[in-house]
Structures are given as C-alpha cells and as structure tokens.
Amino acid sequence: MKHNAVVLGGSVAGLLAAAALAPRYDTIEIIERDILPAGPQARRGAPQGRHVHAMLPRGLQAIEGLLPGITERLEAAGGMRGDVLGNARWHLNGRTLRRRDIGLAAITASRALIEATIRAAVRELPNVTITDGHDIVGFATGRAVRITGRHGQGSRVVPATLVVDATGRGSRMPQWLAALGGAAAPRDEVLIDVRYASRVFEGDLLGDALVVVTARYPGQRRSSVMQRLEGGRVLVTLAGVHGERPPGDPAGFAAYADTLAVADTAKVIAEGRPVGDAVPFHFPAYVRHRYDQAELPPGVVVIGDAACAFNPVYGQGMSVAAMSAELLREDDDPRRFHAGQARLQDAPWTLAVGADLALDGAPPTGPAAMVRALQLAAVEDADLAEAFIRVTSLVDPPSALGAPWIAQRLQARQRPPEEQTTA
Ligand SMILES: Cc1cc2nc3c(=O)[nH]c(=O)nc-3n(C[C@H](O)[C@H](O)[C@H](O)COP(=O)(O)OP(=O)(O)OC[C@H]3O[C@@H](n4cnc5c(N)ncnc54)[C@H](O)[C@@H]3O)c2cc1C
Numbered sequence: 001m002k003h004n005a006v007v008l009g010g011s012v013a014g015l016l017a018a019a020a021l022a023p024r025y026d027t028i029e030i031i032e033r034d035i036l037p038a039g040p041q042a043r044r045g046a047p048q049g050r051h052v053h054a055m056l057p058r059g060l061q062a063i064e065g066l067l068p069g070i071t072e073r074l075e076a077a078g079g080m081r082g083d084v085l086g087n088a089r090w091h092l093n094g095r096t097l098r099r100r101d102i103g104l105a106a107i108t109a110s111r112a113l114i115e116a117t118i119r120a121a122v123r124e125l126p127n128v129t130i131t132d133g134h135d136i137v138g139f140a141t142g143r144a145v146r147i148t149g150r151h152g153q154g155s156r157v158v159p160a161t162l163v164v165d166a167t168g169r170g171s172r173m174p175q176w177l178a179a180l181g182g183a184a185a186p187r188d189e190v191l192i193d194v195r196y197a198s199r200v201f202e203g204d205l206l207g208d209a210l211v212v213v214t215a216r217y218p219g220q221r222r223s224s225v226m227q228r229l230e231g232g233r234v235l236v237t238l239a240g241v242h243g244e245r246p247p248g249d250p251a252g253f254a255a256y257a258d259t260l261a262v263a264d265t266a267k268v269i270a271e272g273r274p275v276g277d278a279v280p281f282h283f284p285a286y287v288r289h290r291y292d293q294a295e296l297p298p299g300v301v302v303i304g305d306a307a308c309a310f311n312p313v314y315g316q317g318m319s320v321a322a323m324s325a326e327l328l329r330e331d332d333d334p335r336r337f338h339a340g341q342a343r344l345q346d347a348p349w350t351l352a353v354g355a356d357l358a359l360d361g362a363p364p365t366g367p368a369a370m371v372r373a374l375q376l377a378a379v380e381d382a383d384l385a386e387a388f389i390r391v392t393s394l395v396d397p398p399s400a401l402g403a404p405w406i407a408q409r410l411q412a413r414q415r416p417p418e419e420q421t422t423a
Contacts, residue, residue, distance in 0.1 A: 003025065003160075003161040004026055004027040004028065004160055005018075005025045005160055005161060005162040005163075005164060006030075006160035006162070007021075007028060007031070007164045007166055008031055008136045008145065008164065009030075009032060009165070009166035010030045010034075011045065012114070012321055013168070013303050013306070013324070014030055014032070014167075014303075014304070015030070015119055016063065016067075016118065016322050017301075017324075018030050018125070018128045019067050019121070019122055019125065019325065020066055020325040020328040021162070021332065023329070024332065025162070027129070028127060028128045029129050029130075029131055030122075030128065030130045031131050031136055031145075031147050031158070032132045032133075032134070033132075033150065034046075034132060034133070035132050035133045035151075036119065036130065040077070040113040040115070040117075040230075041112060041116075042112055043112075046112075046115065046168075049112050050198055050279045050281075051111075051198045051235075051279070051281055051312070052227050052235055052236075052237035052315075053110070053111035053114065053227075053318065054106070054108075054225065054227065055107050055108070055315075055318060055319065056084075056315060056316065056393045056394050057104040058323065058393055058394035058395045059318055059320070059322045059323065059394070060105060060319075060322075061395075062319070062322035062323050062325065063118065065326060067121045070118065071107060073120075074107055074113070074114065077109070077113055077117055078230025078231060079108065079113060079114070079117075079230060080109070080210050080230075081105055081106070082107075082108070082210040083101040083102060083103070083104065084104045084389055085097070085099055085100060085101070085102045085385060085386060086099055086100055087208065087209060087210045087211075088209055088211045089211075089212045089264065090213050090215075090385075090389070091214040091215065091261065091262040092213075092217065092375045093215075093261075093372070093376060094217065094261035094262060095376065095379045097378050097388070097389070098379060098382040098384075098385045099382070100386070102386045104390065106210070108211055108229070109229065110229045110230060113229075113230055114318070133150050134147045134148065135148050135149075136172075137155070138179060139176055139179070140157045142159070143159060143160055143163065143297075143299045144159040144160060145160065145163055146158075162299050162300075162301065164302075165301070165302045165303070165306045165307075166303050166304045166306055167306050168306055168309075169287075169309040173289070173302055177294070177296070180297055182295055182296070182297070183294065183295060185293065186294070187289050188288045188349075189285050190286050190352075190353055192241050192242070192286060192311055192356055193243065193284055194283040194284075194311060194312060195240050195241075195244065195246060195281070196281040196312075197237070197253060197256075197278045197279070197280050198238070198278060198279050198281070199269075199274055199276070200229070200233050200236075200274070200275040201233065201234045201235075201236060201268060201272025201274055201275065202232060202234075202273040202274075202275055203232075203234070203271060203273055204232075205226075205234045205268045206268070210227065211226065212264050212265070214260050214261060214262050216239075216261075217261065220261065221241050221243070222238070222239070222240050222246075222256065222260055223239045223240075223260070224237060224239060224257065224265040225313075226268055236257075238253065238256050238265070240256075241356075247278075248277065248278040248279070248280055253269065254266065283311070283312055286308075286309055286310055286352070287308070287309050288307075288345065288349055289308065291341075291342075292338040292342035296338075298334070301328065301337055302338070303321060303324045303325065303328065304317070304320075304324065305317055308345050310348060310349070314392070316352065319394055320345060320348055323344050323394070324344065327344065347398055350398060351392065351398060354367065354371070358372075370401070373410050374387070374388055374401060374406065375388060377410055377413050381409060387400065387403070388401070
C-alpha cells in the first residue's frame with residue numbers, strides 16, 4: 001500500500017481516478033469545490049451537464065472495469081442500454097448509416113445521472129473520502145496541496161504521495177507549474193467556436209432509437225444530437241461551429257433545426273412537449289496539454305479535461321477520462337502514465353481534428369476522402385457501418401479503417417454495376 005493520494009476535482013474524471021487508485025493506496029481524498037448533490041442534479045461546476053452527453057462503448061467498458069456493476073446501476077436508475085449502431089440513427093452526409101446490432105453496448109442517460117451513479121459507487125469504496133465545498137488553492141511546498149473551505153471551514157494543507165489534477169477545462173496546473181518555477185507544458189489548440197443550444201422535450205419521440213446523430217458535413221456547420229434521458233424525456237442539442245449560433249428562443253430553435261440535413265430533429269421539436277427553456281454553451285477551442293513532454297513536480301498526474309478537453313461534439317471526454325483512469329490503475333508512475341495517456345489520446349484527438357479540418361468545404365483528400373467514401377458506402381453496407389462505428393466508439397483504432405477488405409469493398413463500389421455483379 002502506498003499512503004495517500006489526493007484527487008483534485010470530484011467530477012467524472014476525478015471519481016474514476018479515485019476508483020482506479022483505491023486498490024493501491026491507503027487513503028484517497030477527493031477535493032471538490034461544489035457542494036455535491038445527493039442525486040442526479042445539475043451543479044455549477046459541471047455546466048456542460050445540461051447538454052447531450054454520449055457515453056461511447058469503450059468508455060462504458062472502462063468504467064465497468066473500474067466499478068463493476070455500474071451499467072446495471074445506471075439502468076436501474078433509469079438509464080437505457082442499447083446497441084451503438086442497432087439502437088441509434090447516424091445521419092452522416094445527409095444519409096443514414098445502415099443499422100444492425102454490432103454487439104457494442106452504449107448507455108444513454110443525463111450526465112447528471114451518470115456522474116451521480118459513479119459518485120455513489122465511489123462513495124462505497126471504504127478508503128475514499130470526498131471533501132466537497134473546498135477550493136484547491138495550489139501546491140504547498142513539497143508533495144502537498146493547499147485547500148480552503150468555501151463556507152468558513154478555513155484552510156489546510158493536505159500532504160499526498162500522489163496528486164491527481166482532475167479539475168477540468170479550467171485547470172490551473174499551468175499557473176501552478178509557473179508558480180513552482182517549472183516550464184509550461186507544450187499545448188495543442190484547435191479553434192472551433194462550438195456553440196450549443198439544448199432543450200428537453202417530453203414524449204415518445206425517437207422511436208426505437210436511443211440516440212440520433214445528425215452530423216455536419218464538409219461545407220456545412222450545423223449539426224444536432226438527440227438522446228433519450230431517464231424519465232421519458234429527450235434532450236435535443238443543436239450545435240454550430242465557426243460563427244454558427246443556434247438560437248435559444250423557441251421559434252429560432254425550431255427554425256435552426258429545419259436547416260439540418262435530415263428532418264428528424266425538426267420533427268421531434270415540432271411534436272415534443274418542451275420542458276423548460278433552451279440552455280446555451282460556448283466552447284471556443286479544444287486544448288491538449290502535453291504533460292508527457294513536461295517536467296511536473298514529483299508525484300503529480302493530470303487526467304480528464306484538465307489534460308485534454310476534446311471538441312464536445314464527438315462525445316469523447318468521459319470515455320477518454322475513463323480510459324486514462326484504467327491506465328492509472330495499471331501504472332501510477334507519473335512519467336509512464338503521461339506517456340501512456342498521450343498514446344491513448346492520439347486516436348480521439350486525430351479523429352476530431354481530422355473531421356474539423358474538413359470544415360472548409362474543399363473536397364476531402366487522402367484519409368479524409370477515404371472516410372467520406374466509407375461513410376457513403378455504409379449507408380447500404382452494414383459491415384462498413386460497423387467498421388466505422390467501432391472506430392468512433394474508440395473500440396478499434398483509426399488504422400482499422402485501412403484493412404484490405406474495406407479498400408476492396410470501396411473499390412468494388414466504384415466499378416460500373418455490370419462489373420460489380422461479376423466480382
Ligand atoms: C458542452 C459539452 C458537451 C460535452 N459532451 C460530451 C459528450 O457527449 N460525451 C462525453 O463523453 N463528454 C462530453 N463532454 C466532456 C465531459 O463533460 C467531460 O469530459 C467529463 O465531464 C470529464 O471531465 P472532468 O471530470 O475532467 O472535468 P469537469 O467535469 O469539468 O469537472 C471538473 C471538476 O473540478 C472542480 N474544480 C475545478 N476547479 C476546482 C478548484 N480550484 N477547486 C476545487 N474543485 C475544482 C469542478 O467543480 C468540477 O467538479 C462535454 C463537454 C462539454 C463542455
């Protein structure tokens with residue numbers, strides 16, 4: 001056993017990091033600024049929780065490995081489990097991918113329910129405590145952080161063998177490093193100017209689908225995702241990038257949905273009973289801090305959005321945080337952990353950046369052209385749809401799309417029909 005670990009931030013990444021460390025450390029203390037709700041309520045420190053949150057199959061697998069039984073607990077609390085292709089409608093390039101069950105489970109629930117269910121499971125771990133209502137101020141000298149109560153509890157220094165920063169997109173690690181006299185970690189940044197507007201509707205609105213994705217395509221900057229929530233509700237998130245701003249007023253919200261490539265979203269908005277108003281979110285840029293290339297103080301690990309805040313439209317954040325926590329369970333040596341985390345971030349980062357660079361409307365070239373051809377062929381070919389969705393689910397690496405059988409299928413489709421029948 002290795003003394004005590006301190007986890008900064010009690011959201012999804014922090015909770016999963018604590019679960020990962022529980023078998024190795026005597027005690028783990030999670031420090032969180034918010035007073036955490038008893039159940040699945042929205043909270044100030046996680047404002048993104050009012051917007052669509054997809055849990056990718058690979059992320060669900062990782063969380064299940066860290067907290068066995070979590071999928072059943074989520075279902076018991078009202079989450080819905082389904083097949084990521086068989087129970088979803090994927091509208092890409094204005095066409096719908098061929099559906100069939102591919103044996104990859106995804107779960108749909110509000111982010112608040114996902115977080116609350118993970119939190120309840122982590123609270124059951126006997127060596128984990130959650131100290132909420134406290135701000136992390138920074139590093140004290142040596143392996144210790146200074147925290148201060150937000151409700152008159154005063155300040156104290158928490159010594160730790162390992163400090164895990166899971167304070168999200170607003171992590172102050174760059175400033176803390178500077179205060180300790182360290183060099184800044186290199187960072188990759190992609191300006192994307194994502195704007196969301198999300199509204200909840202009631203009604204039986206999605207048919208047999210748990211999730212409906214209407215992606216933007218080259219030259220188009222608008223998209224939407226709809227997901228079933230617990231309690232018979234549907235969350236509709238409209239998104240825009242690079243200057244597109246989905247309006248929050250009811251008429252503007254409906255009109256924006258009318259301009260999407262497929263009518264699904266507009267129909268749900270027209271037929272559903274709205275619950276509350278639309279809520280906006282602005283996400284200017286996505287950022288990857290290269291802590292694998294930095295000198296951190298000894299015993300410091302950075303995980304979740306604090307390490308890499310992905311473009312939210314690809315639904316990768318919670319899943320990558322869970323995969324990182326899986327890695328942390330295997331090896332908590334900071335240097336090796338950050339190197340491993342950088343490797344596992346490569347695929348989701350490359351997928352997102354590749355798709356976002358295709359935004360200028362120019363005909364795609366190279367791998368992007370192949371992915372486009374594959375998506376179009378996957379409208380009729382369920383094997384190709386499966387191959388594509390396995391990659392976006394983070395189950396297979398992007399290199400899986402380079403398999404010879406995929407190239408052969410795509411080539412066969414380019415031949416004239418008479419040749420195809422004899423092939
Ligand atoms: C609009 C939007 C949509 C998204 N959609 C998806 C999606 O579809 N699928 C998906 O997987 N991911 C999605 N994400 C990402 C996902 O929300 C995060 O990856 C996930 O919540 C894990 O984040 P985290 O725990 O690292 O950080 P956060 O969830 O941001 O939590 C950080 C925590 O640290 C606390 N904190 C911060 N600073 C301090 C401090 N100084 N002292 C004490 N506590 C502090 C905060 O209160 C908070 O609880 C989305 C993100 C956004 C912004």
